[in-house]
Amino acid sequence: xxxxxxxxxxxxxxxxxxxxxxxxxxxxxxxxxxxxxxxxxxxxxxxxxxxxxxxxxxxxxxxxxxxxxxxxxxxxxxxxxxxxxxxxxxxxxxxxxxxxxxxxxxxxxxxxxxxxxxxxxxxxxxxxxxxxxxxxxxxxxxxxxxxxxxxxxxxxxxxxxxxxxxxxxxxxxxxxxxxxxxxxxxxx
Ligand SMILES: Cc1cc2nc3c(=O)[nH]c(=O)nc-3n(C[C@H](O)[C@H](O)[C@H](O)COP(=O)(O)O)c2cc1C
Numbered sequence: 590x591x592x593x594x595x596x597x598x599x600x601x602x603x604x605x606x607x608x609x610x611x612x613x614x615x616x617x618x619x620x621x622x623x624x625x626x627x628x629x630x631x632x633x634x635x636x637x638x639x640x641x642x643x644x645x646x647x648x649x650x651x652x653x654x655x656x657x658x659x660x661x662x663x664x665x666x667x668x669x670x671x672x673x674x675x676x677x678x679x680x681x682x683x684x685x686x687x688x689x690x691x692x693x694x695x696x697x698x699x700x701x702x703x704x705x706x707x708x709x710x711x712x713x714x715x716x717x718x719x720x721x722x723x724x725x726x727x728x729x730x731x732x733x734x735x736x737x738x739x740x741x742x743x744x745x746x747x748x749x750x751x752x753x754x755x756x757x758x759x760x761x762x763x764x765x766x767x768x769x770x771x772x773x774x775x776x777x
Contacts, residue, residue: 595718600764602722604678607755611642611681612721620754623715627708631693635701636708639684639740641676649676649684656733672730679724679753685709686740687747702747709750722757725750 590598612620617640624636641649653672657664676682687705689698713723730736731748740748 590718592718595714598763599714599717600762601724602755602757602762604724604726604753606758607679607722607724607753608758609680609755611679611755612716612719613642613681616719616721617681619719620712620715623711624708627704627711629704630700631696633690633693633696633701633704635687635690636705637686637688637740637742639686641682641684642680646676646682647673649682650674652736652739653730656730656735659735660729660733675730676751679755681754683712683750683752683754684740684748685750685752686737686742687749688742689746702749705747705749709752712752716754720756721754723755724753726753727751 611617621638624638627636629635650673653675654669657668657672661668685705685708687698687701689701690696709725713725716723727748727750731751734744737744737746737748742748
């Protein structure tokens with residue numbers, strides 16, 4: 590698939606519609622290599638990616654349950670079950686994090702976040718170009734100190750995504766997109 594064709598046809602695939610096979614081996618290596626092609630001001634390499642698959646997904650679900658119970662000791666069984674099952678919806682979850690550096694005054698935190706976001710988008714487009722699907726999610730777990738600690742992050746570091754990968758159950762589908770002209774203007 591040509592690069593523009595890939596960019597123009599990517600759509601998010603809901604996690605529960607992502608099934609085996611997920612990218613693995615060389616396919617996954619290739620996807621991760623595209624992350625390293627993101628623009629990176631100051632070459633800080635602020636991104637950290639954690640591959641969660643197989644039984645580790647259940648462990649991530651338990652971590653989400655722990656975090657929920659800390660946030661809400663009265664959480665009901667339905668809410669607990671939802672957190673437990675969350676990472677099990679897809680065969681592969683990649684946790685995308687930003688290890689924030691204050692080493693360079695000219696590269697503020699926001700730039701490190703957007704750089705990591707660009708890396709995630711590269712990964713999603715690369716996955717799509719190879720016939721896989723993906724979905725970028727965050728939610729309360731992404732901002733939770735207990736979850737961050739499990740990924741060796743401080744409270745100031747950021748989890749910017751739990752990115753779900755797999756093969757779209759029924760093809761990736763299509764989605765109408767806005768005309769760019771509504772968001773683009775000549776500035777003079
Ligand atoms: C940083 C970020 C976080 C997101 N978090 C969630 C989320 O937690 N739950 C959700 O349903 N969609 C979330 N989304 C939106 C979906 O990933 C997706 O972009 C949206 O459903 C639109 O689909 P599309 O990418 O095909 O346009 C998030 C998107 C971004 C960029």
